[in-house]
Each structure stands twice: as structure tokens, then as C-alpha cells.
Amino acid sequence: MRIVEAFIGEYASGKSENAINRALELLRRNRQVTIVDLDTVEPFYTLRPLKKKLEQLGLRVIAWDPAETTGLGEAGSLINQQMIWALRNEGDIILDIGYGAHGARILNLVEGAQDDPDLRLLVVVNIARPMTASVEDIVQYVQGLGTVHGLINNSHLGNETTLDIIQDGAVMVTEAARILQLPVIYTAVAREFAHLIGPHDKAGNPVKIIELFMHEAYW
Amino acid sequence: MKEKPVKGERRVFMTGNEVCAWAALAADADIMFGYPITPQTDIMQYWTRLAPKYGKKFLQTEDEISAGFTTLGAVIAGKRAFSATTGPGNVLFQEPMSMAEMMRIPVVLIIPMRGGPSTATVIYSQQEVTMTAFGGNGEGFRVVYSTAGHQDLYDYTIKAFNTAWKYRFPTFVLSDGYQGKMRESLTIYDPAERGIEMVKAEPMLGLPGIPGVDRPTRHLRNTYNTEEELYEVVMQIARDFEKAAPEIVEWQDFDTDSEMDVLILAHGVVSRAAQGALPLLKNEGIKAGHFRPITLRPMPEEQMRAAAARANRVVVVESAYGQFLKLVKETLYGMDKPIDAILRPGVGITAEEIVAEIKERR
Numbered sequence: 001m002r003i004v005e006a007f008i009g010e011y012a013s014g015k016s017e018n019a020i021n022r023a024l025e026l027l028r029r030n031r032q033v034t035i036v037d038l039d040t041v042e043p044f045y046t047l048r049p050l051k052k053k054l055e056q057l058g059l060r061v062i063a064w065d066p067a068e069t070t071g072l073g074e075a076g077s078l079i080n081q082q083m084i085w086a087l088r089n090e091g092d093i094i095l096d097i098g099y100g101a102h103g104a105r106i107l108n109l110v111e112g113a114q115d116d117p118d119l120r121l122l123v124v125v126n127i128a129r130p131m132t133a134s135v136e137d138i139v140q141y142v143q144g145l146g147t148v149h150g151l152i153n154n155s156h157l158g159n160e161t162t163l164d165i166i167q168d169g170a171v172m173v174t175e176a177a178r179i180l181q182l183p184v185i186y187t188a189v190a191r192e193f194a195h196l197i198g199p200h201d202k203a204g205n206p207v208k209i210i211e212l213f214m215h216e217a218y219w
Numbered sequence: 220m221k222e223k224p225v226k227g228e229r230r231v232f233m234t235g236n237e238v239c240a241w242a243a244l245a246a247d248a249d250i251m252f253g254y255p256i257t258p259q260t261d262i263m264q265y266w267t268r269l270a271p272k273y274g275k276k277f278l279q280t281e282d283e284i285s286a287g288f289t290t291l292g293a294v295i296a297g298k299r300a301f302s303a304t305t306g307p308g309n310v311l312f313q314e315p316m317s318m319a320e321m322m323r324i325p326v327v328l329i330i331p332m333r334g335g336p337s338t339a340t341v342i343y344s345q346q347e348v349t350m351t352a353f354g355g356n357g358e359g360f361r362v363v364y365s366t367a368g369h370q371d372l373y374d375y376t377i378k379a380f381n382t383a384w385k386y387r388f389p390t391f392v393l394s395d396g397y398q399g400k401m402r403e404s405l406t407i408y409d410p411a412e413r414g415i416e417m418v419k420a421e422p423m424l425g426l427p428g429i430p431g432v433d434r435p436t437r438h439l440r441n442t443y444n445t446e447e448e449l450y451e452v453v454m455q456i457a458r459d460f461e462k463a464a465p466e467i468v469e470w471q472d473f474d475t476d477s478e479m480d481v482l483i484l485a486h487g488v489v490s491r492a493a494q495g496a497l498p499l500l501k502n503e504g505i506k507a508g509h510f511r512p513i514t515l516r517p518m519p520e521e522q523m524r525a526a527a528a529r530a531n532r533v534v535v536v537e538s539a540y541g542q543f544l545k546l547v548k549e550t551l552y553g554m555d556k557p558i559d560a561i562l563r564p565g566v567g568i569t570a571e572e573i574v575a576e577i578k579e580r581r
Contacts, residue, residue, distance in 0.1 A: 133231070
């Protein structure tokens, strides 16, 4: 069965990290994977600067080349035909959706997104983001996004991440998910936390170890 | 009463532009006026996301000239108003900011600097120093805080409101495109819980009572009929500015207590590269210190001169072609001190690059 997943979240929630890691995970299972940069808002910290690297790893990447968007700021971003028809590609498709102001609305521009039976929208939540810092805020934020299929706890403080914030995030995201009647897909942790947290977080959700790529994605 | 946006203290992870929006909320700003321009736009976007929730307002104007004047109008009406812009937008803001200087209207403007001249890049620079500190057809009666990271952005955006309203000079928070987009952790807090009391924003016009009878007439002017009249007014503003300067100036110094081979002078985000360069230089056997003015206007003159006096030479490092260098030369005037400069207009500077340059020019 074809896997089609869209990752959405706030700035610095970790949506791109999780999208890349999911794409690579599927690739390791010898599946054909296309990853699509639908972050049309932000000129920084997108998949674009990583395009070559991800292609070398074996992914098919639909994203502008950074050189093609030079000089465009938040007001001048473009969507191209490959992005519009992204869901018509063969194999698995991972969509990295731009940050929250427009929410999932960018999907309106993607052909077939409204009735693709396989498309699952996953919300990446970091409780160190003030807009998603409490159960109530997370619930409100997710409700504002439209149809959603699951939550991912990706709580972190960059280089200052602690096990506590990951676990606090797990508890909060799980409670928000219960209210929203959505599943928690997993809790994401950087490799250095793997041995500290074990296979499940405090709330019983599976833990997924992710490799970090986005620090190389500054422009 | 609406709930407080920030309660207690919290460690958070954000972009610098978001930090500015949160800081303005924490400072209890009432309204933002603005016009989109990269890399400032997310300050607006974040403010507009947050504003309705906390009973705050926003107006997108037709351009930056209008954003500046509407901000001043709101301040005159008694609102704690602010704006944010950059590059070509900052150019257009100079007319209203000049009026604010003349009429002593407190105002806060946040500037994540982009490349120049003209449209240049939407990315990063330190090329708006001269314009921010001395723009407009005036004398630069302004306060400019140059920030070096997200904690600074939060602290100094809050502080800017109090500096502006206390001393009644336009106050600028100088950031840059890197800081605006960079993600970093910081502590956000309710200023009141740290004992920071926000200076009250009160109407400057339309006060109760009959002017001239119940209260003195208030005549806000930016136009004068004679040279002598203007001279008196400008000299009074100058005296007020000079008097306030020692209370406003802020700086940081690193390893400047003893004799140095070289003193690195840098402001804003470049200061972080300078701080990073110090241990590397030490490993190379070079005794280096670093002085960072936090206020570029007024400049911590005495403190910079004291640090420079302990160094054999001074190296100015900036992402501009000599704008900060000019201020340094003015500050160190009359000192017998070689001044060298690493000037990289519109591009970032790393600690390693500073070390390499200093070694090469030894």
C-alpha cells in the first residue's frame, strides 16, 4: 500500500526533520519515496538547501533549487508544477508543509489532496513553542488546521533539550490527542536521548530516534 | 481584563522575529502598525496571530511612511504602539522618526537588518546602523539597542518601550535577518514578575479640561518660524539627550580587564563571533579582549575608551563597509591607538574568520 503523509507544524516544531526521517525510513525498507517541499512561505530552514544531499541519499526530492528562489522573501515564494502534481507520483510521498499562519491550506493547491484516500496529515508538536505550550493551546492549534490524522510529540529546546521536556511533551500531547480523539503516532528524540528514554515515552507512545539534518539548511 | 500573554518564566524555542512579537505582548503594547518586508514580516504575522487573543490590535498600512505616522498617531492618542521594518522600509520610516525626534513622541521600531544598498538581499547585514542611528534630517536624537540573540531580543524589546516612554526619544531594536530567522532557546517572562514596571502610555493631546484655563496648552510642533526659535528647541533636545545618555548606555566586555594585544570591537550578532574568537586566539598565544556596545546610540564612550586604552590595537568587525567603524573612530578620537577593520558588507562573519584575519594582520 502506498504511504502518503503530510507533516505540518509551527516554526521550529521539527516538521522538516520528521518528514526527512520518515522518508529515509521508508527508503530503507526499499520503497520508492518522493519528498516534497511545500514550505512556500519561508525562505529559511526549508528542504531546499538539503536537496542535493537528500537526492544523494536516494530520495526523489521535489523542491526549488536554492538558486531558483534567490531574492524571494516571504512575499515572493512560488509553487511549481511538480509540487501541484506531487500526489500523482508513484510510490510513497512525504509532504513537508509550510508553517502555521496558512496552516494546511497550501494543500488546496495540490491536485488531488482533497480526496486522496491515502493522505494522512500529521501534526508535529513542540511544547517549547509558546503557541503549543499547554494542552489547551495544542487542542486549539490542531483544531484550527482542519482535518488531521495524528500528532507527533517532538518537544525540544534545540541544543538545550532535556529528557524532561521530551517527557512533559509526551504527557501533554497525549492528553491533547485524547481530547481531539486522535492517535499519538510517536515521540521523536535525537539519538543522544535514545538510551535515556527507552522504547516508549512516559505516556506509553512509541519512541522514534531521528537524525538531525536541518542545522545544515540555513539558506 | 484579558489574560496575560506571558505568566511566570518559561524556557521556550522560537525564531527571533517571533521573540519580538512575544516581547511586545509581554510589554503590554496595544497596537502594531506595519507593512510587510522580508525579513521582518514574521514579526507582523506573529503579532497578528497573537493580537486578537489578548485584545491587541494591528493595522497593515499602505506603506512604511504611513506605518510610521500611524504609529505616532496612536502614541499621541495614548497607546503603546510600535512597528517593525527593514532595509528600504527603514528608509521610508525616517520621515516619521524625524518627526518623533522633534515632537518628543516615544516610539519603538524593531529592525531586522537586511542587505543594502536599495533592495539588495532579504537576508542579513549590519548596514542599517548609520540610518537607524542618524537617519532623517535631524541630529540622531535616538536610542539604538543592538541585539545579539534571542534573549537580547526579548529583554531589549521590552526595555525599548520603557526607554522610549521614559526619555521620549524614538527607540530602535536593531536585529538582523539571521537573528530574525534563527531558532534558539530563551527565557520569556512577565516583566512585572521581575520588578519591571512598564512606563504608562498617556495621551499627548485631547486631555481633559479647557486648554489655557484648566491646564497648560499643549502645542506639539515640528514646524518653526525662525531660526532662533528652532535653535532653542534643538538645543533643548540635545541637552536632554546628553543628560539621558549616561543612564541609557549599555555594553558588555569580555577579557578586557588586563593588557591586550588586540581589542575586538563588534556589535549585534557579530559580537557572538567575536566572543567565540577569544578562546581560539588564546590558543594561538594572542591576548585578545572584546568590547560590545549594546547601545550604538548613545554610545558607551567612556567604557569603550577605557577598554581600548588597555589594548595595543583595536580591530573593528562588522557586516557593513565601515558604518560601525565610523562610530568607533568618533568614540576613540584623540587616542593614540591603531584601528584596523574587518568589513564584510552583507555577509556573516565566523569566529574562525576573525581569528584568521587577526593572525594575518599581526
